[in-house]
Amino acid sequence: MDSKGDHGGDSFLEVSTALWMYSKTHPLVQDPLPSWALDHHQSFLELEASIGRTRTVSQIDLVPTLSLMLGLPIPFSNLGMIIPEFFFQTTPSNSDPPSLLSPTQSLLQSASLNSQQLWTFLNHHTSTSSHDLNQHLPHLTRLYQRALELSQLPGHEEQAFQAHRTFATSLLATSRKIWAKFEPNLMIIGILLMLLSLLVSSKLLSSISPTPTTQTPPVRALLLAGLSGGGLGLLIGGVSAWIKLFPEIVATSNLLIGTALGISLGILSFQPNHHPTFSIPSFTTLFKLFPVILHGLGLGSNSYTIWEDRVVLHLISISLFLPLVIRAFSVPKPALRNRLLFFASLFALCLRLISLSTVCREEQGGECRVTFYGSTTSSNAPNWVMSLSIPLAIGLPILPAWFLGISDSYRGPASFFFGVLWRLILLCGSQYWITDYILSHQDLHLSSQLIETAQSVKLLVARVAFFLCLFAASLLWIILPVCIDVKRVDSESESEPKEKGENKKPKLLVIGFANVYGSSYLMFLVACFGILFLVTQPVGQVVLSLGLVAILCLVELNDTLNDIDSLCESYQKAIETVAVTQKPKDEEESRIRKVPSTDLNILVGFYFLGYMLFFGTGHQATFASIQWKAGFVGLPQAHLLWSAVLVFLNSFAGFILVGLALPLLQIWNLSPIINLTDRNKKPDQDDNQQPLDQTQSPDLHPQVVRSLDTQLLETQLIFINLFGINLLLNMVFVLVLRRHLMVWKIFSPRFMLHSILLLLLDFLAVLVTVWPLQAVKIKVNQTFGTQFFA
Incomplete structure (x- = not known):
């Protein structure tokens, strides 16, 4: 310790002590x-x-x-x-x-x-x-x-x-x-690349949507510039590796660094015509991001990192619950106000219950009490949760049905998929851990034959659950129709008198049409949830179930906020229309102009919810909290590949669930709309020859209408950037504190955790865009026709 009391650095007085040895x-x-x-x-x-x-x-x-x-x-x-x-x-x-x-x-x-x-x-x-x-x-x-x-x-x-x-x-x-050599130059380069990647993401965010003066979104030109810069950077990196410009950097690192710098600088230096480079965030945006920044800044403190599982609960309350409650009292419509308060309260209740599940770090000492396991020295589940396992598996499918029932979209195959197939998957997951719980208690004095039978049952139910999940999330989900019911109704209306001799023309009423995208995607999500449920220990299963409810609450809250914004916008337009005595815009045009958005507070809520589920499922940013037992689910013995996959799914189940659920924010209660461009186009006219009505407002150009893919990409970029900000701050603190006493025990594992998280979320963003979301759009097009789009 030096004269100032510092004892965690690398100065001589901080790493030295007197040695005195004595023998009697x-x-x-x-x-x-x-x-x-x-x-x-x-x-x-x-x-x-x-x-x-x-x-x-x-x-x-x-x-x-x-x-x-x-x-x-x-x-x-x-x-x-x-x-x-x-x-x-x-x-x-x-x-x-x-x-x-x-x-x-x-x-x-x-x-x-x-x-x-x-x-x-x-x-x-x-x-x-x-x-x-x-x-x-x-x-x-x-x-x-x-x-x-x-x-x-x-x-x-x-x-x-x-x-x-x-x-x-x-x-x-x-x-x-x-082994113990730090390369500050490489660490600084890594921080620089991370900073450039955040700037590139911010520029891409402002270039996703097309503009009235361009035929294609500016992001395409930016990507071409990035590819050109990446090629030049690869060449420069190869030359620097050949002449050994940086001897401490190996050739592979030279190539990767050069390519990454080239891509980043190529995108940042390119300026599309008539398009701003960056949009300065407003004060409101920065205020909403403050809890995320505070979370990242806290990683510079070892005490904060040790107690991160407790702090996250307060940060999510500040970033989401309090703003929603405050905003609810300014909503003019009582129904929307009550809906906002109800789902915010339900979300807060789920968070409080999730926070009750804890595991303790060594550094927390006696101030922490383990609730995830039966005791501090045991790896078995507590007795109380085993009595909830079967009722949870039976009752959990009721909750998605209730959420779908709000939009009247619990129709078609939903009752079979949620009520039968998904319930069977959950029962298999519960049965596996019940059998494991029985086998781990030797005081039951089971016979060898009964133990052998129980092990066979345990292995069988796990493999059945895996098969059902993979089958339900792939082939069966594709085969099943969308969650709608079709009814035939009379077309006669009291307000429109029928002319003499006119025949009645029946109409088809499509029930569940308003949430056809969300209900179909939710079926895929719960099938993936079944795998995560199986590989998670019993208390973690309860936490994941609460997390699913919390996610659906966030989805409903985002939909409610969009309804509130639409209501306020309608009031404003009505006032402007009366003031200037203009004719109201066509209803169909107003609808096509509407762009559903995701509130930044909701994305911050998703961000912190992932951490809540990570801690609640029995994990910490330490190697000691890895649950190796999950590597044997469905396997008679450890396997080099599959055991690692199972442990990975167990460790990051909360973040995987949040990442897969992110598209629900865009497609929940989003009904298909008619593609006016295709409907008005002549048969012999291709897409590039479609004329633009000069009397139409520029922002009604069909290319200005943002598609579902554009909206989802914007949401995913913002969500990934939240983790990128946290990782950047974490990297800076690891560089500054590289000689700290607890760097390998606290800061380094936390950095490795966040690096894996960023790669995982990037992979999930690509996965949901390529597979389930496109499959949902294809199913909707096959049902209603290609003239409908999102």
Whole structure:
């Protein structure tokens, strides 16, 4: 600790301490150590004048020293060297007849044992676990062989000891160079690339939609510029690797860095015609992003990171619940106000229940109580949750049915899919963990035959659940129609009198049309939820179920906010129409102009909900919280590939669920509308020849109408940028705190977690765009015809 009280840095006073050793039996030091036994350049330090020249030892040298002094073998992975002062003394030998070893011989014997342990570690490490020391192995082998040769020569004890010392010093220096070397230049480059990626995403956000003066969205030109810049960057990276411009950077890294910089700078430097480069965020936007920024800034504190699971609950309350409650009192329509308050309260209740599931980090000490497991020392579920497992599996399908019932879209195959198939999947997931719970309690005294039967049942239900989930999310989901009912009704209206001789023309009433996209996609989502439910332990299953309810609440809240905005916009248009005595716009034109949006507060809620589910399912940003038991779900024994996949699904189930549910914000209660461009186009006229009505407002141009893909891409970019902001701040703090005492225990695992999360969310964004969302659009087109679009 230095004079200011700092103790987590890398200054001399912060990493040094006094060493005092005492023995009650015999003196630890008998003879003064000769000068040839020490390296006077590395073993002494010049301190302040009052202290003078001082002998120093490394902390790792205590382990081999104490081991040999206590007659114990040196631990396998320790790379320390003996402290010679304690072994330069006369000792009895193990020879027959017994004799005494001189101090020099005793010192050489201890150094030989130390070198033998280091050589064993080096051979085992280079042959099995890693090959990072292989290029240094010939040089280290020569040093060890030289030490052995000198040890066999009489009268060369001093040279032999120095050779053993040289071998140990070289191995330690080489290992530190490979394993404990920070490259600030590479870390700064990584931070720069992350910052550029956020700027690129922000520019792409403002270039997704087409403009009235352009035939194509500016983002296409930006992507071409990025490809050109990436090619140039790849070339420059290859040249720099060839001439070894940066010797510390390997060739592959040179190519990747050059390509990434080229793409980023190419997009940022390109300016599309008549299009702004960046839009400055408003104060409201920055205020909504404040909890996310605060979350990222908190990662610079080890105490905040340790208690992150508690802090996130308060951040999501500040970022979402309070703004929704405040806004509810300004809604002019009571029905919308009550709806907003109801779903906000239900969402808050789900969050509070999720927060009750906790696992404890080692650093939290006695201030944390484990509720995810039966006890602190057990990996089994608590008894109370096992009694809820079957009722949860039976009752959970009622909730999606209730949410779909709000829009009257629980129609068609929904009752079979949710009420039968999905309930069966959930029951299989519950049965698996019930059987596992029974088998893990040895006090039940089960017979060997009953145990074997239970293991077979456990394996069978897991595989049945996997099959049903994959079948339901792929082939069956594609085959089943959309969730609608069609009824025939009379076309006669009281307000329109029927002319004489006119025949009645029946009309078809499509029930569930208003939410045809959302109801179909929800079927895919719950099928994926079934897999996550299966690989999650019982308390985590309850948490995931609450998370699904919270997600649907957020979806309904976003739809309610859109309704409120539409209502306010209608009021404003009515006032303007009366004021200027203009004719109201055509109803169909007004509808085609309407662009459903996602409120930024809702996306921030999704962001924090992912963390709530991560912590609630029994995880922390530590390796100790990994639930290896999940790697055996559906497998008789561990498998190299599938066990890793299962553990990954278990660890990131909350974020996967949130990432897959993100499209619901755009397609919930979004009904197809008629494509006026296709309807008014002549049969012999292609898309590029469609004339534009000059009397039409520019913002009604068909190319200005934002498609579902455009809206979803914008939502996904914003959502991913939230995690990108957090990762950028995390990277900065890891760079600044790279010498911190807790960097490998707190900051580094947190950085690795967030890096994986960003890659995972990128993958999910591509997945939902390519597969389920396009499949939903195809199903709707097959049902209603290609003249309908989203």
